[in-house]
Amino acid sequence: MDKWFNLVLLLLVPPLLDGIINRVKSFWGGRMGPPLLQPFFELLKLLRKGEVISSTTTFVFRGAPAIALAAVFAAALTVPLFGARAVISFEGDFVVFAYLLALSRFGLILSALDTGSSFEGMGSSREALFAAFAEPGFLVIVSSLACFTGCRSFAAVIQALHSPACGLLIAAPAAVGLFILMLAEGCRIPVDDPATHLELTMIHEVMILDNSGPGLAFILYGSCIT
Numbered sequence: 001m002d003k004w005f006n007l008v009l010l011l012l013v014p015p016l017l018d019g020i021i022n023r024v025k026s027f028w029g030g031r032m033g034p035p036l037l038q039p040f041f042e043l044l045k046l047l048r049k050g051e052v053i054s055s056t057t058t059f060v061f062r063g064a065p066a067i068a069l070a071a072v073f074a075a076a077l078t079v080p081l082f083g084a085r086a087v088i089s090f091e092g093d094f095v096v097f098a099y100l101l102a103l104s105r106f107g108l109i110l111s112a113l114d115t116g117s118s119f120e121g122m123g124s125s126r127e128a129l130f131a132a133f134a135e136p137g138f139l140v141i142v143s144s145l146a147c148f149t150g151c152r153s154f155a156a157v158i159q160a161l162h163s164p165a166c167g168l169l170i171a172a173p174a175a176v177g178l179f180i181l182m183l184a185e186g187c188r189i190p191v192d193d194p195a196t197h198l199e200l201t202m203i204h205e206v207m208i209l210d211n212s213g214p215g216l217a218f219i220l221y222g223s224c225i226t
Contacts, residue, residue, distance in 0.1 A: 009081045022038065051214065065219050074088075108208070
């Protein structure tokens with residue numbers, strides 16, 4: 001039962017969380033902000049629209065959004081969202097998790113480079129630079145937790161961290177490190193700002209300037225999951 005509930009949460013909660021984040025940012029900025037369900041409305045609107053694809057692009061640009069979304073969704077299936085069981089769980093799944101996120105990022109980078117835009121190429125180089133720092137850090141943190149708990153899967157490691165026997169000295173630094181990595185993976189301040197339009201600070205946003213319609217919807221939904 002937990003597995004199916006995790007699957008439902010994975011499908012519905014990410015856009016809702018994005019709506020909550022936008023409302024909180026608007027509140028602290030003294031504004032009313034968009035409705036909580038605005039991300040759902042935007043995704044549905046994009047899915048109904050057609051795509052405008054440059055003649056300079058190849059099949060890489062057309063297929064990258066679907067591949068990126070599939071990779072992110074598959075990676076999220078290994079993480080227990082409710083209870084102690086994930087939809088997919090096996091020994092070493094956290095390594096597969098890291099590689100699936102890397103595959104998603106790699107697809108978006110290739111897609112941006114395929115447009116032939118120097119501006120999107122600049123954003124791709126920044127994305128690759130952050131990935132070079134974030135991915136080894138994630139593997140070191142999770143591998144350390146796996147060695148400390150004696151577990152070899154995401155679900156088992158998280159369940160072991162909830163036990164009283166787990167030392168706060170190990171869990172607290174790992175939680176701080178994962179939170180910092182989450183800011184980088186989720187394109188959040190101070191690493192990135194999803195709402196920015198400044199050329200010097202755009203990283204993830206600049207790579208998807210040429211995407212539209214369902215392709216852009218796939219990318220935005222994958223970003224919500226991340």
